[in-house]
Amino acid sequence: MSSLASPLRSHPLFPLSLSKRKPISTSSAKYLNVAPMLTPDSDHYGPSLRRGQPPTPFGTYGDDSDSDHCSSFDRSSFSRTFSVAALRVPVSDCSAIEDRLRGHLLNWPRVRNIARIPGDDIEPDIRNLLPNADGDGGQRLLSLARCPVSESDFQTEDLNPVLYRAKLAKEFNYRGFLKFRNLARISRPKKKKNAEGEGVRGNNRERKSDYTVVEVLGDEEEEDDDMSGLLGAGFRAGRWRGSTRLLLLDERHADRGFDDLPMAVKAVLKGGETPCKLPVPKLVRCQLTLFYNYWNMNEVLETLLPEGIVVPTGFETVGHIAHLNLSEEHLPYKNVIAQVVLDKNKPKIQTVVNKIDAIQTDYRTMELEVLAGNHSLVTTVTENGIKFQVDLDKVYWNSRLASERQRLVSCFASSDVVCDVFSGVGPITISAAKKVKYVYANDLNPSAVEYLVRNIVLNKMDRKIEVFNMDGRRFIKSLFSSQRSYPITKVVMNLPNDAAEFLAAFRGIFRSRSRADGCKLPQINVYGFSKAVDPEFDFHERINMALCETVVDIKIFRVRLVAPGKWMLCGSFTLPKSVAFAQESWE
Template sequence: MAPALHLTPHRFLLPRRPGSARLLLRVHLKPLSSSSPHSPPLDGPSLRRGRALPDYPDPFARAFDLAALRVPAASCAPLERRLRGHLLNWPRVRNVARLPNDQGLLGLGISLLSPPPRHPTAEEPGSPAPPATAVLRREKLAREFNARGFLRFPNLARLSRPSPAARKRRERKGGGGDEEATREPDRDKAYVVEVVREGMEDDEDEWWKGLVGEEGFGRGAWRIGPTRLLMLDESYAERRVDELPEAVKGVLNHETQQDGLSAYELIRCQLTLFYNYWPMNEVLEELLPEGVIIPTGFETVGHIAHLNLRDEHLPYKKLIAQVVLDKNKPKIQTVVNKIDAIQNDYRTMQLEVLAGNDSLRTMVIESGLRFQVDLGTVYWNSRLATERQRLVNDIFRNSDIVCDMFSGVGPLAISAAKKVKYVYANDINPTAVEYFKRNMVLNKLERKIEVFNMDARRFISAIYSSQHVHPVTQIVMNLPNDAAEFLDVFRGILRSGQSELHCVMPMIHVYGFSKAEDPEHDFHGRINVALGENVDIVEMHRVRLVAPGKWMICASFTLPFSIAIAEPNYISC
């Protein structure tokens, strides 16, 4: 008889036969998923789930059928709190909707329990004036501002009468211009709620079967005042009153018993979401071809959005930039893309303006400080803001003298100047130095900073050979591509100039990139090669992953005294 087959989760185990080895066959079962990565979610707003409206000029308009409770405006706030778990609760969509011109009979100055009031006439001088409602105000305007009255109010006449161009457009369309104008969504609106009334005019009694009140339905009871719509959860869209959860009906019955005049109507409505509602990733997913990775991240520099598009995105770069601009207004006014990698000594990037205005000059606010930047002529990286604050808050002390060898426009040096005793800064780009000086004055820190415009090696040699500078305690070398190559300047730095007995060995923070499996070990080896000796104690910090498998590393170590007095191995400039 054949041996039995034992089935265990994720593997089949065959029983061992006498004299045979054990056979183990592992089977990895792929978990079942109800939807593919590109399929729409089962609930919630989504471009793929919504019903497209071909008549709308907005191609991203999507309609969703929902149910809503029409409640008195006075009871809306407490009901919203008590029914929170049963409401729509969609992002950026309010659970309470207000229909236009929904003032109720009280809003018109009419009561169901008393005859309608009469307007005072000349024969009744003592009669009280009617309440000032929107309808009465419009009637008063219609009586007073007639054809002759418009002569005294030319602006009102111009606003009230259609322009000749509008009349011509309406005539060409055969009178359909007004209807299309009412259908066109407002550019500033993200969504609109409309009550669906299909089939309600044929059978008027059916319209009131959804009312909940003292007698099962309270026809007309809610008309005593203005009303609001409480948008119910999407799962209640096709339900009737008797199919609502008991918790919802219990809350409504309790409110009805508290106020006998209240009634609650269950109606169907349509929620239309426009282009302004949808987030950037959903719009791009709808526009870009299938299989193209959706670009979702970009660097923000003031009013500029800096993209790093892949080659597959370049045919659609204008489209992507326009969506980024639309979804981030008014903060973002310009969208640029980096054309090529940084290959010059000034670290400037070649940028292409894809959308918005052409100005690359902007103001950046970082840690409460303001920096003027021109991305076309200087270097700036907002993604290093956290690293700069790590140095200032966790490493630098109040008594430190900081030396920034590659300062740029001064984001680190100016931020450090608020805390430390003094700062020496340098950059080889004269335009960056000019912006640095502006930013010093802008932040009122010019008395604690001295800025230079020279090569980094000459700068360090000048600092250590001068007799009028403070002893440097912290040195920052944030030039990841080439910073390690400048470490040789510290070899023999104390052989001339300052006295060995009165000089403090500085803490050096050097940055670099590494693609090795062990980036810390790789960068440590490059530091030892540049210094010509082994530095045993080096603290490594991973700043960020700039690309797949490529880390930006910060190595911090105290300059050994033996290296500071050693024989230089470079030619002084």
């Protein structure tokens, strides 16, 4: 039984997954309990989980301390090693040689073709102190070891850093000690950035942020011997003792002898015409290891999920939350999928959730299950430069409507007064308020109203928005019947499931006014869904029915397909006079 185990072996949801997906090779028996079989694919260029070999002995790389047992898998089983050849060159000549070897160097995604050799770098400061670096290097080294004994030690013109620091400390009076932080700054070593983006392995363990490591195979002496076979005795130049870099050669040259290498590489190895003076660069064999962090989400999921199961590709993001919409077939693997999504999208994503059920509540909220990461569903989203706080547990939010909201608001003019009947936490309200004269915003959900108020304050729009918390029909009726200081010119009704039915509330809104008053009729922007063959016709019919009137001049815009064959639409029309002045109202 144990021989069928895989990277998911400890996961109860994957009993047979990899046995279905990949055959296990008997020759790789020692890896059986940790890795799937790897079938080298010689036609394939570039790294892949199938091509590389697990490091030997398997499991010495990678630390799976991140694992939690309900959702995890053995991340170290994703380490793969590849053989590559490299030129070991002095740092000072590296970029010149790199230029000369374009087209012959390793060109794998996210792998730099210049690699550092751990422990090989010599700090410029140290190099200046070393004998032979400049004439007095040895003397400087000695002077560093000196401790100040007498006043005369401080009289020396050229104080070394140790003496200089001691001198400063000694000279500080009461006021000087107030500047003690400066003293600390003088002696604090500068932080070094890892510009290479590559890890340096220590104690055979990868650091968390590392995704690749390059090691030269064999010790120094063996290295020379190895290469003498390849290059011939003539190429056994004296060993270079300064800082070096590895220039990784294209994978085609991994196992080639000197004679089979391209002319450009041979020319560099021969020295002579290379830009570098002696010492001559050396050809070395390397092992390139790519860790779990290297592989992208698809590659990892493809390995983890059983064959035949489509790898879930996209997810929606709301602030720090990744929102999956897993299908039935993915549900048995939901925790592992979520963990990979989290691993591969940190730090932006901190929580991964899955929608449990279709939206059914009155407040259009979703039932979400937290699958990985922290359990907070309160997040901040930035949409079109505006910040919104939302609690996905209590309010509606849909990032996919961002461009539609932008389109709608772009149709408003600065003189407009907007009435947002189903405002939610305010994405249309606040965006419109930035442009128009005034906005009346309403929502039935008290939590949505709470966040709406927060977001209005957050975006400093409180002087241009008035908030209401009531049913949409009542809101329409009371707003239009009261003598508001701003006559409403635009109405937004974004509750696609039922908004068309709310249109009945507009019947008779100007009933008590005289037609001669010159009341400006508002433009209505109402959203709806349609599964009909002709969605525009279908939606127009529903609008007419709700208003008990035929709207002649209407523009219907297809917002997006929300499901196969199901359109979300936006209908825009001016409220017919006959509806606004109708004598009967919806009540």
